Amino acid sequence: MQMTTASRRALVFIVTFVSYGLYHASRKSLSGVKSSIKADWLSNSSGHAPLFQNEADAKHFLGSLDAIFMAAYAAALFFWGWLGDRLNPKLVVAAGMVGSAITLTLFGTIPKWLNFYHVPYYIITYIAFGLVQACGWPSEIAIMANWFGKGNRGFVMGVWAACQPVGNIFGSIFTAMVLPLGYEYTFLLNSVLIAVGAIVVVTAIDSSPEDGEHQEQQVEANSSEPHHNFHGEPISLFKAVLLPGVLAYCICNACLKLVNYAFFFWLPLYLTDAYNWEESQADQLSIWYDFGGIIGSVLGGYITDKMGKRSPLIVAMLVCSIGCLYFYAHVGPYMFWNALVMTTVGVTVSGPYNLIVGSISIDLGSQPALAGNTQAMSTVSGLLDGTGSAGSAIGQLLIPIIQDELGWKAVFYVFMLLNGFAILAILKRCIIDLKSLRKMRSGEESPLLNDQGVGEHED
Numbered sequence: 001m002q003m004t005t006a007s008r009r010a011l012v013f014i015v016t017f018v019s020y021g022l023y024h025a026s027r028k029s030l031s032g033v034k035s036s037i038k039a040d041w042l043s044n045s046s047g048h049a050p051l052f053q054n055e056a057d058a059k060h061f062l063g064s065l066d067a068i069f070m071a072a073y074a075a076a077l078f079f080w081g082w083l084g085d086r087l088n089p090k091l092v093v094a095a096g097m098v099g100s101a102i103t104l105t106l107f108g109t110i111p112k113w114l115n116f117y118h119v120p121y122y123i124i125t126y127i128a129f130g131l132v133q134a135c136g137w138p139s140e141i142a143i144m145a146n147w148f149g150k151g152n153r154g155f156v157m158g159v160w161a162a163c164q165p166v167g168n169i170f171g172s173i174f175t176a177m178v179l180p181l182g183y184e185y186t187f188l189l190n191s192v193l194i195a196v197g198a199i200v201v202v203t204a205i206d207s208s209p210e211d212g213e214h215q216e217q218q219v220e221a222n223s224s225e226p227h228h229n230f231h232g233e234p235i236s237l238f239k240a241v242l243l244p245g246v247l248a249y250c251i252c253n254a255c256l257k258l259v260n261y262a263f264f265f266w267l268p269l270y271l272t273d274a275y276n277w278e279e280s281q282a283d284q285l286s287i288w289y290d291f292g293g294i295i296g297s298v299l300g301g302y303i304t305d306k307m308g309k310r311s312p313l314i315v316a317m318l319v320c321s322i323g324c325l326y327f328y329a330h331v332g333p334y335m336f337w338n339a340l341v342m343t344t345v346g347v348t349v350s351g352p353y354n355l356i357v358g359s360i361s362i363d364l365g366s367q368p369a370l371a372g373n374t375q376a377m378s379t380v381s382g383l384l385d386g387t388g389s390a391g392s393a394i395g396q397l398l399i400p401i402i403q404d405e406l407g408w409k410a411v412f413y414v415f416m417l418l419n420g421f422a423i424l425a426i427l428k429r430c431i432i433d434l435k436s437l438r439k440m441r442s443g444e445e446s447p448l449l450n451d452q453g454v455g456e457h458e459d
Helices: 005-031 034-042 055-084 089-108 110-114 119-133 136-147 153-161 163-181 183-204 209-220 237-241 246-275 279-285 287-307 311-329 335-365 374-406 408-441
Strands: none
Touching: 005 034, 005 055, 005 089, 005 119, 005 136, 005 153, 005 163, 005 183, 005 209, 005 246, 034 055, 034 183, 034 246, 034 279, 055 119, 055 136, 055 246, 055 374, 089 110, 089 119, 089 136, 089 183, 110 183, 136 335, 136 374, 153 163, 153 287, 153 335, 163 183, 163 279, 163 287, 163 335, 237 246, 237 374, 246 279, 246 335, 246 374, 246 408, 279 287, 279 335, 287 311, 287 335, 311 335, 311 408, 335 374, 374 408
């Protein structure tokens, strides 16, 4: 029975949402067990010599692993984004999922099972994990752009980009459930789930609406040559960064992703260190940040669709985030208030981040300057997210150092400063869009101006 286009589109939305959620859940494996793995590295109870002699060294190594992952992820995003416009994107997504399953097991499960603890081994396997994880985002964005047009793009991509915090939530839940069996099984469970997800991606969806139609025609013609309905030629990274609006949002995302991923990597450990809460409690409490991210992503997408511009709301959310971060730094050891303020931080930090790497990424990759070239989408999204990941990699090295020297409050003050820089990066775009909105109200300008106004008035 042949599926309708609407049914195929819904299936694409669900499968890509779940698949990238699994990408994120797998990344949550280490951040949710940092206290446990740190204790294991400092222990000799299993008959192995301690990997580190003191807690500070272990914590710094954990920070280094986060930075190594983000650096590998950032470098690979540029490559996979470039390659994703030249290959079938769903196969790139699936390959990354299988690679993630293998490398995650090698990193977190095998050393514990074999009593094999070596710093170079952890570094190499986590670099490999970062490299294959980068297969996901640019190609997922390309698939979504192929299936969903400009209508309600902000809302559609706002809902879809919530796959990241949803993946974080389920990753935290999986970790809290399995952690009593041993931290190694949290890595194993996430590996199994993402491997199964890869099979679903390959068998259940097409990369574009035309793929299924052309596959049927090829079967009838007994042809083995693949066909994709892409228009134009792939562009270079240099040309991508010169597109209107791309550089400003790259700089903004470099600051914002550092803050967002700092919560991703360090929030459970912060809660256990600062308030002496159990690790399973910290994992469960940390999901409120991701709930906030879902709210911010969905509402932000809907509101920006209605406004016709995106940057003014993103700037407003980032301004609010500075106050939310200040309150969170001083909220104290009260679980209810901690969760409440944490949610507002998620709305104002994770929310705009999801809008930038989701809706804005597609806006930039399909702007009029590309003259209908559909083969630039993966490159632009890879560049945008890769720049953000490079900034995040630097941050993960600095966070444990700042925390050791100045304490956790200083870390949150740095986050506030970084969000201020993120605002400055797109402030010019915001002012242009506000002027355009004023003209739209007075009837001087069409409300359909250039697909959310991205790039129309850039110098």
